[in-house]
Amino acid sequence: MSAEPIIRIRDLKTAYGSHVVHEHLDLDIRRGEIIGIIGPSGCGKSVLLRAIVGLKQPAAGSIEVFGERLEKLDPDERRTLERRWGVMFQDGALFSNLTVRENVMVPMKEHTSLGPQLRTELADMKIRLAGLEPDAGLKYPSDLSGGMRKRAALARALALDPELLFLDEPTAGLDPITAAGFDTLVRQLQKSLGLTVFLVTHDVDTLYATCDRIAVLGEKHVLAVGTIDELRKVDHPWVQEYFGGPRGRAATGH
Ligand SMILES: Nc1ncnc2c1ncn2[C@@H]1O[C@H](COP(=O)(O)OP(=O)(O)OP(=O)(O)O)[C@@H](O)[C@H]1O
Numbered sequence: 001m002s003a004e005p006i007i008r009i010r011d012l013k014t015a016y017g018s019h020v021v022h023e024h025l026d027l028d029i030r031r032g033e034i035i036g037i038i039g040p041s042g043c044g045k046s047v048l049l050r051a052i053v054g055l056k057q058p059a060a061g062s063i064e065v066f067g068e069r070l071e072k073l074d075p076d077e078r079r080t081l082e083r084r085w086g087v088m089f090q091d092g093a094l095f096s097n098l099t100v101r102e103n104v105m106v107p108m109k110e111h112t113s114l115g116p117q118l119r120t121e122l123a124d125m126k127i128r129l130a131g132l133e134p135d136a137g138l139k140y141p142s143d144l145s146g147g148m149r150k151r152a153a154l155a156r157a158l159a160l161d162p163e164l165l166f167l168d169e170p171t172a173g174l175d176p177i178t179a180a181g182f183d184t185l186v187r188q189l190q191k192s193l194g195l196t197v198f199l200v201t202h203d204v205d206t207l208y209a210t211c212d213r214i215a216v217l218g219e220k221h222v223l224a225v226g227t228i229d230e231l232r233k234v235d236h237p238w239v240q241e242y243f244g245g246p247r248g249r250a251a252t253g254h
Helices: 045-052 076-081 100-111 118-128 134-138 144-155 176-193 204-210 228-232 239-242 247-251
Strands: 005-015 018-027 032-037 060-065 085-088 164-168 196-200 213-218 219-228
Touching: 005 045, 005 144, 018 045, 018 219, 032 045, 032 176, 032 204, 045 060, 045 164, 045 196, 085 144, 100 118, 100 134, 100 144, 118 134, 118 144, 134 144, 144 164, 144 176, 164 176, 176 196, 176 204, 213 228, 213 239, 219 228, 219 239, 228 239
Parallel strands: 032 196, 032 213, 085 164, 164 196
Antiparallel strands: 005 018, 005 060, 213 219
8 A cells, every 4th residue: 555645635624505514624545445434324425425526516625636636627637537436326326218238338438439349348347347247238227126236336437447436335225145245346346456445334244344444424524534443442422332332243243
């Protein structure tokens, strides 16, 4: 892992009108790590993700990704930078009128000059990489189970061979076995592709199974960041409850 963070957030403030979501938020994401982002509902996990990828304009502070500040780039430079990450949104956000293969090809069409034949071959490769059977590519999202839809959304997030992957609650709504399969897949992909993963989750099992470090959001900023063992020692009621409460104990078998 290099010392230079892949994402560097300093003194971030975000707001919707008078409603301040983040204030004085600092966070570094290290290259090659899977960092879990947790915190109470509505604390701003998804908004933080959106701010990093440029979908939510910060009210103050700075966000650097790959050493660049998005708002300082011209449109071409920004598109080049955006190609280096993939995002899987909370609901998967697949286009319902496109097949899985066509969904995966959307970013390729937008960002590359690859011809249809190559796009198809690459899309099918991503579909397999995400753990789906090849024939899933010809199906529409409505023909897939929840777990398969998540994998299809993951395949699309991987379409451009990203270095950085953003996953917003990837296991929400999945049964525990399917969720565990997804966790394993994320870990395998991180290892084999050398990805850095920014993973928003409520799922304690996912944290234990996949994350190198965890950042706890609350009170508009990062309350604590560290390994699970480090966070267990943090003297904050929500953090204590999260890791020491019944769900946290069940996940560790303590
Ligand atoms: N488009 C929007 N317009 C106005 N307020 C918004 C918008 N998006 C998010 N918010 C507000 O920002 C705050 C943080 O929302 P966010 O979705 O990031 O929370 P979260 O931590 O991801 O929650 P959850 O765990 O429930 O998904 C909430 O108070 C929410 O109401």
